Amino acid sequence: MSSPFIQMSPEILREILRPPIWDSPPPWQELDRDRLQRFMELEIQFKIRKTA
Numbered sequence: 340m341s342s343p344f345i346q347m348s349p350e351i352l353r354e355i356l357r358p359p360i361w362d363s364p365p366p367w368q369e370l371d372r373d374r375l376q377r378f379m380e381l382e383i384q385f386k387i388r389k390t391a
C-alpha cells in the first residue's frame with residue numbers, strides 16, 4: 340500500500356513542510372543573522388527563478 344504523501348507533487352510537499360514565515364526561527368538562526376539573511380536572499384532568488 341502506497342503512502343498518499345508520495346503521490347503529492349514536490350511543490351505541494353514543500354509548501355506543507357515549510358514552516359510559516361511568522362514562526363520564530365530556531366535559536367541557532369537567531370544567533371546567526373548573516374546566515375539567515377543569506378538564506379532568505381537565496382530563497383527569494385530561487386522563487387523568482389522558479390516563477391520566471
